[in-house]
Amino acid sequence: MAKTSAVEKNERRRKMVARYASKRKALKAVIMDKSQPMEERFRAQMKLAALPRNSAPSRIRNRCEVTGRPRAFYRKLKLSRIALRELGNMGKIPGLVKSSW
Incomplete structure (x- = not known):
């Protein structure tokens, strides 16, 4: 079992990413728009840098x-290999068959 604080920190990051998603998207659109003047794009870049670090989606840990x-971590099942094996052996995951050779 992982530390509860690490799991909670990751959940806080998920909430913060959701909260700032629209603002980040708008600023990135201004930054990537080559028709905008350089000063405007630079201002948008500075605003993006001023946002909290944990609002970046890359900070979330699976x-x-x-x-x-x-x-x-298996993304499709949202389980680690150990939990997958335990649940698979108990027959709790439909379609998963224990294999041995």
Whole structure:
């Protein structure tokens, strides 16, 4: 089980990304618009840099829904490899068959 503080911090980041998404999108549109004057684009870039760091989507860490483990994460199932194996052995994941050779 992962530290509760790490899982909660990641959840706060998710909420902050959602809160600032529209503002970030608007500023990035101004920055990427080559028809805008250079000063206007630079001002938008400075405003974007002034936003909180945790409002950037790249700061979110994929974590297992069951254990909170940050590594060996399967995006499709939102589980770590360990949780996937345990739930698969118990028969809790439909369509997953235990394999051995």
